[in-house]
Amino acid sequence: MTKTKRISSKLGASLFALVFLVGFGVGGWYGGVLPMAQQLQGWWRAGNMVVVQAKIDKLELREIRSEDGPTYLVDAEFVYQFDGKTYRSKRISVGGDTSDGYNGYNRSTHASLLQARSNDQSVTLWIDPQDPAFAAYDRQLHINRLIFLIPFATLFPAVSLGALWALWAIWFRPDEDETAGAFRGSGQQAFSGSSGKLELQADRSGAAALTVFAVIWNLICIPVALTVYMQKNAGGVVIAFVTMFPVAGVGLLWAALRMRFLRKRVGDPVLSLAQQPYAGIENLPLRLRFEPALGQRMHIARSHYPLKAEVLCEHVDSRGDDSTTKTLWSQELGTKQAMHGVQSIDFNISLPADMPASGTQGHKDVEVIWKLKLKVLDAELIFKLPVRQGGGGPVNASDVLARQYPRERITLFGLPGEPGDTSKQTRSWFWAYGIFFILIAIAVFFIFSSAGDSRSRRGSTNNDHAEVQAETLAQLQARLGAGGDINGRDASGSSLLMQAADDNDIAKVRYLLQKGAQVDLVTPRDADGNGESSALFAAIANDGVEIVQLLANAGADLRRPSNKVWTPAHYAAYKGALKSLLYLHERGVAMNQAFDGGRGSTPLMIAAQYNQLGVISFLQLAGADRSKKDLYGEDACGYARYFKQAQAATALGCP
Numbered sequence: 001m002t003k004t005k006r007i008s009s010k011l012g013a014s015l016f017a018l019v020f021l022v023g024f025g026v027g028g029w030y031g032g033v034l035p036m037a038q039q040l041q042g043w044w045r046a047g048n049m050v051v052v053q054a055k056i057d058k059l060e061l062r063e064i065r066s067e068d069g070p071t072y073l074v075d076a077e078f079v080y081q082f083d084g085k086t087y088r089s090k091r092i093s094v095g096g097d098t099s100d101g102y103n104g105y106n107r108s109t110h111a112s113l114l115q116a117r118s119n120d121q122s123v124t125l126w127i128d129p130q131d132p133a134f135a136a137y138d139r140q141l142h143i144n145r146l147i148f149l150i151p152f153a154t155l156f157p158a159v160s161l162g163a164l165w166a167l168w169a170i171w172f173r174p175d176e177d178e179t180a181g182a183f184r185g186s187g188q189q190a191f192s193g194s195s196g197k198l199e200l201q202a203d204r205s206g207a208a209a210l211t212v213f214a215v216i217w218n219l220i221c222i223p224v225a226l227t228v229y230m231q232k233n234a235g236g237v238v239i240a241f242v243t244m245f246p247v248a249g250v251g252l253l254w255a256a257l258r259m260r261f262l263r264k265r266v267g268d269p270v271l272s273l274a275q276q277p278y279a280g281i282e283n284l285p286l287r288l289r290f291e292p293a294l295g296q297r298m299h300i301a302r303s304h305y306p307l308k309a310e311v312l313c314e315h316v317d318s319r320g321d322d323s324t325t326k327t328l329w330s331q332e333l334g335t336k337q338a339m340h341g342v343q344s345i346d347f348n349i350s351l352p353a354d355m356p357a358s359g360t361q362g363h364k365d366v367e368v369i370w371k372l373k374l375k376v377l378d379a380e381l382i383f384k385l386p387v388r389q390g391g392g393g394p395v396n397a398s399d400v401l402a403r404q405y406p407r408e409r410i411t412l413f414g415l416p417g418e419p420g421d422t423s424k425q426t427r428s429w430f431w432a433y434g435i436f437f438i439l440i441a442i443a444v445f446f447i448f449s450s451a452g453d454s455r456s457r458r459g460s461t462n463n464d465h466a467e468v469q470a471e472t473l474a475q476l477q478a479r480l481g482a483g484g485d486i487n488g489r490d491a492s493g494s495s496l497l498m499q500a501a502d503d504n505d506i507a508k509v510r511y512l513l514q515k516g517a518q519v520d521l522v523t524p525r526d527a528d529g530n531g532e533s534s535a536l537f538a539a540i541a542n543d544g545v546e547i548v549q550l551l552a553n554a555g556a557d558l559r560r561p562s563n564k565v566w567t568p569a570h571y572a573a574y575k576g577a578l579k580s581l582l583y584l585h586e587r588g589v590a591m592n593q594a595f596d597g598g599r600g601s602t603p604l605m606i607a608a609q610y611n612q613l614g615v616i617s618f619l620q621l622a623g624a625d626r627s628k629k630d631l632y633g634e635d636a637c638g639y640a641r642y643f644k645q646a647q648a649a650t651a652l653g654c655p
Helices: 002-046 105-118 143-172 176-186 207-229 236-266 397-404 429-468 473-481 496-502 506-514 535-541 545-553 568-575 578-586 603-609 613-621 636-642 646-652
Strands: 050-064 071-082 085-089 123-128 131-136 198-201 270-273 284-289 304-317 324-339 344-349 359-363 366-376 379-385
Touching (some): 085 131, 207 236, 236 379, 304 344, 304 397, 473 506, 535 568, 568 603, 603 646
Antiparallel strands (some): 304 324, 359 366
16 A cells, blocks of 8 residues: 555655746746757857848737737848849748747837838848848847846756656666664664764765755846846946846855865764763764764864854754744853874763753654764754653653743643744755745846847847948948949838938048938837937937038938937937037027927037036037026026936036
8 A cells, every 4th residue: 555655655755847948948948948959049140140131021910818918029031142042031030030028129120121111212132142042130149138048048047957867767776764764764774884882974065055055046136137237227225136136146156165165175074983972971082083084174274173162952844834943951062172184083972861862842844963073164064863761651742842942832732822032943945045046036037128128129220220330431432332322221111211310430430421322211110119219319319510510411311310309409408419409500590499399498408418428518609598498487597406316407507
C-alpha cells in the first residue's frame, strides 16, 4: 500500500513538473530566445546592408483583438530593384516583425508608410547585397525590445530546466525518507569513516541558493532599471526608486560570492567523533581536520587564526508559513588560536542530560537539531551532531520549551499563544517579501517599458537619420542621379531634406533645395499625437541659422506650427536657439504669438518655463509683453514661479 501511494505521489509530482517543463520551455523559446536571436542576427546582418528606393505595393494595419486589449501589426509589401532584377519584401524590421500592444511602433510605422503611399513617394529600404531578397524597412536594433526579452529568454528556460531536473529527481534520486529517516528518527548518523569513528561533513553554506536568487533578481530588475534610465523624462524619484532594486541585487550577488569565497578558503573540513554523542556525555573528544591545511588558500598568510566554537541544541518548527527556531541550550567553547598550516584541532564537548535527542518530535516538520558551530577565516561552519538519548530516559522537547520560554503557551502541535523571545527566530517571510518585490519589479518593468519603448523608438529615429546621412554628398548625388526619390522618406517619415537639416549639413541642404526638394514636408503624426515636424524645426533644434535662412529663402513657412502647437518661434524659445530666433524676428515673425492649442503660451512663457535666460533678454528687447496671459490667466512670471525657475524670474524682473 505504501509503495502504491508513493508511486501515485510521484506520478502527480511528475505531471506538475511536466507542465512547467513544457509550458515554460515553449514560452521561453518562442517568447524570448527566438525573438532575441532574430533581433541580434538582424542587427549583425544590418551592418552590411545598402540602401535602395522602393515602392509600397500593399499596406494594411491589422488589429489583433484579445482579452488584454488590441495589438497591431503592419502588413506591407515593398517592390524594389537591385542589379536589374525586381524583388518583393514584406519585412518591416530587420529583427523580425511582431505585434505591439504597449507602444506605438507599428501604428507610427503604418502612419509614415501611409503618408508616403498617399503622396506616391518611394521609401528607403535596406537590403543585403549578398541576398537581395532579404530587405527591411527598419534596420535598427530596438534596445528596449531587446531588454524586454531578457527575462523571457533567461528565466523561462531556467524554470524549464529546473523542472527537467525535478522530473529526473522524482524517479531516480533516492527518497529522503530512505536515506535520512534513520538519522532523523533515532539520532543515528548515516556516514562513518573506515576507522569506525563518526565523520561529519559541514552543512552547505547556502551560497548556491543565494546565487540563484540573486541572478533571478538581477535578470528582472536590471532590465527594469535600464528601461527607465533610457527615458529622457524620467524623474529623480522614479530613478531613485527603480535603482534600489538592482542595487539590492548587486548586494545579494556580492554576498553570495563572498560566501563561496570564504568557504573555498577554508576548504572541506571533516569533524571526527570518537563515539556517537548522547545527552549527558562528558568530555567527548572531537577532532576537526582541515583539507587542505588551514591557511593554505590565504593570499596573505598569518601565523595564527582565531577559531570560535559553540554547541547548540535547537528546536525547529517548520509547520505552516513560519519556520521558527528556538535555542534550548547553548555553550560557547571559547576561542582557540590555530597555527598556520595546522591539519587538525582537538577539543572536547559535554552535553547536558536534561536535553532531548536529535530527530523529529512527533511531526515531520518539528525536530530537535544539535549543532557544532565553528567560525574560522570569517567562514561559518555548521556540523549537525547525531545526539541520541542518554541513560536518564527520554526528554520531552515541549517541556524544555515551556521551561526555557515560560511566557509562551506551547503545545507540541499548537502555535504559541503569546509572543516570546524571537531573537533566534528565522522567518520564511523573507522569501515572501522577496517574491513580493520581484512582482513589484515586474510591474514596474511593464509600466515603464510601455512608455519607454515608445519613446526609445521615437528617439531612435535620430539614429535612423544619422545612418542614412552617413553617406557622403557624392554618394547622395550618385543615388539620386540613379533615380532615387528626392522626397523619399526613412522609417520615421523624415525626408532627405529633414535628415540633412537634422545633421546640420548645409552642403546637402543646399544641394537638395537646388534639386527641388519639398521644403515644407512634415513627418506623420504618431499614435501619441507627436509629429508634423519639418526641416525648419530640425534646423532650429541645432540653431543652424544658415540652414534656417536657406529654407526660408526656398519658401519655408516661418509661422506654420507643428502639431498645431509649436510654432518655429516657440520651438526656438524652447531650445534656446537665439540666432534662429533673431532671424525669425528680422523676417517679421511676431514674438508675442500664442499657441493655437494647449494653454495658449507665448515664446516668453516657454523661455521662462525652461530657464532660457538669453532668450528671455532678447524677447523683452524685441517687445515681448511680460504681462500677457495664457488661456488660464498665467503670465511669464507665473510660469517661472510654477516651474521653480528662480533665474528666469529674476531676468523677467518678477515681483
